[in-house]
Amino acid sequence: MNILIADDHPFTLQGTKSFVESYGYKVLDTCSNGVSALNLIKLHSPDIAILDINMPGLDGLDVTKKVQESKLKTKIILLTMHKEMTIYKKAKEYGIYGFILKEHAQSELEKCLQEVKKGNRYVSLFLEEDLISDNPNENNALSKLTLSERKIIELITQQKTSKQIAELLFLSEKTVEGHRSNIIEKLGLPKEKNVLLKWAIQNVH
Amino acid sequence: MNILIADDHPFTLQGTKSFVESYGYKVLDTCSNGVSALNLIKLHSPDIAILDINMPGLDGLDVTKKVQESKLKTKIILLTMHKEMTIYKKAKEYGIYGFILKEHAQSELEKCLQEVKKGNRYVSLFLEEDLISDNPNENNALSKLTLSERKIIELITQQKTSKQIAELLFLSEKTVEGHRSNIIEKLGLPKEKNVLLKWAIQNVH
DNA sequence: AAAAAATCAGGGGTTTCCCCTTGTATGATT
DNA sequence: AATCATACAAGGGGAAACCCCTGATTTTTT
Numbered sequence: 001m002n003i004l005i006a007d008d009h010p011f012t013l014q015g016t017k018s019f020v021e022s023y024g025y026k027v028l029d030t031c032s033n034g035v036s037a038l039n040l041i042k043l044h045s046p047d048i049a050i051l052d053i054n055m056p057g058l059d060g061l062d063v064t065k066k067v068q069e070s071k072l073k074t075k076i077i078l079l080t081m082h083k084e085m086t087i088y089k090k091a092k093e094y095g096i097y098g099f100i101l102k103e104h105a106q107s108e109l110e111k112c113l114q115e116v117k118k119g120n121r122y123v124s125l126f127l128e129e130d131l132i133s134d135n136p137n138e139n140n141a142l143s144k145l146t147l148s149e150r151k152i153i154e155l156i157t158q159q160k161t162s163k164q165i166a167e168l169l170f171l172s173e174k175t176v177e178g179h180r181s182n183i184i185e186k187l188g189l190p191k192e193k194n195v196l197l198k199w200a201i202q203n204v205h
Numbered sequence: 206m207n208i209l210i211a212d213d214h215p216f217t218l219q220g221t222k223s224f225v226e227s228y229g230y231k232v233l234d235t236c237s238n239g240v241s242a243l244n245l246i247k248l249h250s251p252d253i254a255i256l257d258i259n260m261p262g263l264d265g266l267d268v269t270k271k272v273q274e275s276k277l278k279t280k281i282i283l284l285t286m287h288k289e290m291t292i293y294k295k296a297k298e299y300g301i302y303g304f305i306l307k308e309h310a311q312s313e314l315e316k317c318l319q320e321v322k323k324g325n326r327y328v329s330l331f332l333e334e335d336l337i338s339d340n341p342n343e344n345n346a347l348s349k350l351t352l353s354e355r356k357i358i359e360l361i362t363q364q365k366t367s368k369q370i371a372e373l374l375f376l377s378e379k380t381v382e383g384h385r386s387n388i389i390e391k392l393g394l395p396k397e398k399n400v401l402l403k404w405a406i407q408n409v410h
Numbered sequence: 411a412a413a414a415a416a417t418c419a420g421g422g423g424t425t426t427c428c429c430c431t432t433g434t435a436t437g438a439t440t
Numbered sequence: 441a442a443t444c445a446t447a448c449a450a451g452g453g454g455a456a457a458c459c460c461c462t463g464a465t466t467t468t469t470t
Binding site for chain 3: 351352353354376377378379380383384387397398399
């Protein structure tokens with residue numbers, strides 16, 4: 001098991017390395033940007049590459065894409081600070097093996113490595129909470145929504161209020177609010193204020 | 206030489222620890238927030254404390270201030286992601302011993318520790334450069350805001366409500382609301398609902 | 411000493427969001 | 441023909457969040 005680690009922050013890089021080694025794996029090499037990471041992967045084809053998403057130049061996602069395109073067999077684990085659904089969705093398309101949030105990484109990295117080693121995939125548990133509603137119907141949660149509902153959620157991502165949406169679509173504000181409720185139920189979102197806006201910002205586009 | 210390290214990101218914490226140990230120093234303890242850091246400092250009075258600036262609750266700066274006020278003899282080294290003049294100035298007044306940018310920390314931490322051990326102060330070389338380039342940078346709307354205000358707008362971009370922000374910063378909700386009003390006035394934003402969130406989403410980062 | 415920043419309080423007004431319910435139309439299922 | 445499911449529309453009610461204002465104290469900065 002050879003592992004490559006890439007992260008542009010020296011401290012985080014060292015931390016990751018340190019954790020990985022403490023689990024008993026061998027770290028083949030490390031680097032601090034996407035280009036180097038790609039080169040090293042091509043050169044040594046490590047079993048696993050742990051990549052930070054936010055890197056200058058080629059980011060973790062770009063590298064993943066190129067690794068897939070080149071049909072390299074290195075398995076990719078991505079590390080990210082924020083839970084951004086858009087990125088996760090893309091990452092899934094590119095065939096990543098692991099996806100972990102840095103905040104909780106400590107508790108998950110070891111398990112993730114175990115699973116990936118076996119050939120399985122592992123996604124941060126903290127991410128899946130938000131994905132429960134997202135997963136069952138393939139990659140697109142929006143597909144469950146009707147046309148009107150989709151129009152409305154589109155406008156919500158533009159930070160329009162129900163009132164503004166109502167005006168734009170020549171509807172009663174109440175109608176828009178009704179649609180909102182339906183959307184929330186369909187997606188199984190928690191009962192918070194502004195859930196829809198928060199969800200929309202992270203999931204649409 | 207006993208050293209305490211505080212950082213809310215597990216990876217960075219581990220990385221820092223790992224580096225420090227590799228230089229031959231002993232890490233007394235670590236923690237992930239300012240309150241714990243302060244308690245541990247009071248309890249064990251380590252020789253040196255390496256603190257991250259961005260932490261929930263008490264941040265590194267707050268801890269530094271309190272350490273100075275309590276006339277504790279622990280020497281503080283601050284780690285920061287962003288090079289903010291305001292913070293650096295304050296830090297200097299609170300009598301910090303070291304100030305390092307995370308990006309370049311690797312190359313500077315060891316030297317910094319050496320100097321601080323001798324009783325000298327050490328400031329990141331990369332900071333002075335950026336201080337110059339930061340000065341004429343008054344076009345930024347954020348530069349008009351005070352430190353507290355910036356903290357708050359940062360949390361607004363993360364879609365926190367005033368209540369949540371108040372909890373995170375240990376403030377009254379009223380204080381947060383007051384800051385919001387001030388920010389809105391300083392930026393000359395229109396009188397709409399949620400103006401701040403909308404503005405923040407589009408203008409910060 | 412004066413100005414600015416930070417903290418908090420009380421109270422008020424408005425908006426927005428969300429829930430629950432009702433109603434209609436349509437089209438598919440039984 | 442009757443039932444069922446679904447989309448769509450709209451209303452009432454309530455809680456939460458936001459914004460505003462005045463005023464006050466304390467700390468920090470200048």
